[in-house]
Amino acid sequence: MTILVTGGAGFIGSNFVLDWLAANDEPVVTLDALTYAGNLANLASLNGDSRHHFVRGSIGDAALVGQLLRGQGVRAVVNFAAESHVDRSISGPAPFFETNVMGTLHLLEAVRAYVAGLDETKRQGFRFLHVSTDEVYGTLERDEAPFAETNPYKPNSPYAASKASSDHLVRAYRETYGLATIVTNCSNNYGPWQFPEKLIPLIIHNALNRKDLPIYGDGLQVRDWLYVGDHCSALRRVLEAGVPGETYNIGGDNQKTNIEVVRAICALLDAKRPRADGASYAAQITHVTDRPGHDRRYAIDPRKLAGELGWRPAEAFETGLARTVDWYLANETWVADVTSGAYRDWVARQYG
């Protein structure tokens, strides 16, 4: 059997593929369009590994997806492929709807056609796992209960609206066509191979390059941070034991304000790579104009996943953040490549 991982060259997708193949021998086909956020270097340790097959292409290409599903005898699809950055969705929403909504629609159509051709046993065993976000639930007040699976959808950014639309599509394919879909809604991830447009890697990168550390507004917005390896272990568990038609919220109960997170990164860097002038990296913190429609607080209630499937996160925020800072300090070449545009040039040369 084989699984198809879409968006597997991005941040969470590549962590998932690596963790999957470290945990078992079931082969993986990775389908990724290699946008600016996708990076084959993330999967370089799998070069020459016969259990992994990489294909460059889009989830919007139903013919290609159909070919891969049939050719590899796929028993499950894990869909990470998306445009994922809120700020980019604010400056240019269209690609978010092309990929996250229309791409998901074409992917679902290819999967529906494939599953219809399977024998009864294989059809029963097939799963479509759609990886989504807590941002579909909107924002919480300071004392409001964390997001449960029963919360109404109230997306506030174009990114969140596009992910909410894709979740609805996935649900509709379950209800209308009986496809064995499962949706997961996860909180903010951090860890290795996160593109330095997102808060934690951006702050590390800017700090080391003596640039401002931009805090949107007052910096008191709250996010519920989960180490990426814990997200991956939750997805493996959901794929293994999750019930088709259900949704599962994934989170690690690590609510922090943005300013707390940035100060924690500065403290780690002060200890691990002190500034030559002896000053703290915190001196680089600068408050800038707030993000339009900025959600004030996210928090996940993970009790369904814990109670029904027995999943627990392994990493505390403090240790996970220290591991992450260590990874970025040890992988400055990766950061330099993805931020210089050199990687995109390589992709153009390699794939034409």
Ligand code: NAD
């Ligand atoms: P990312 O931006 O790092 O990676 C996205 C990947 O998808 C890239 O490799 C990109 O090349 C690929 N891609 C884009 N368009 C594609 C297409 N049309 N066909 C095939 N591949 C395509 O994103 P991420 O942070 O790894 O997030 C992965 C998924 O998890 C997304 O669906 C996102 O909404 C969801 N999610 C992310 C977080 C988070 O904190 N990062 C939290 C919860 C859920």
Ligand code: DAU
């Ligand atoms: O909650 C899950 C979501 O988390 C995922 O669905 C998204 O794909 C992922 O990008 C993330 O969205 P956020 O908008 O929460 O993440 P980001 O890293 O962009 O920002 C985290 C917080 O930090 C947010 O409150 C905005 C703030 N921020 C961000 C940047 C880039 C700053 O204050 N300054 C910055 O420069």
